Amino acid sequence: MTEFEEIIEALIKFRDERDWQQFHDSKNLATAISIEAAELNELFLWKKTNDSETVNIERLKEELADVLSFSFLLAEKHGLNIKDIVLEKIKQNAEKYPVDKAKGTAKKYNEL
Structure with missing residues (x-):
């Protein structure tokens, strides 16, 4: 199993245990990616370039994980x-x- 397959399997298990697949249509997954990307951008809002390199790493990890998670789920939904x-x-x-x-x-x- 590849690392991507392992991640997708864990995401599907998490989703299915909560019966959330019903909410994971393509439109909602794409919208979720956009919203999470906006939250990622918020970490850098109003910072000077140098300051943006010292953003809170824990928040960066959280927001990147959200963007990637919904992206993986959307790709999986379409067999990509x-x-x-x-x-x-x-x-x-x-x-x-x-x-x-x-x-x-x-x-x-x-x-x-």
């Missing part, structure tokens, strides 16, 4: 392999952002 979709996205981004054009710049692919 997390490793495959992330590696495919990296490949797509490599084509959009070739090293010779994108290195050292934050410009979007259509601005390169």
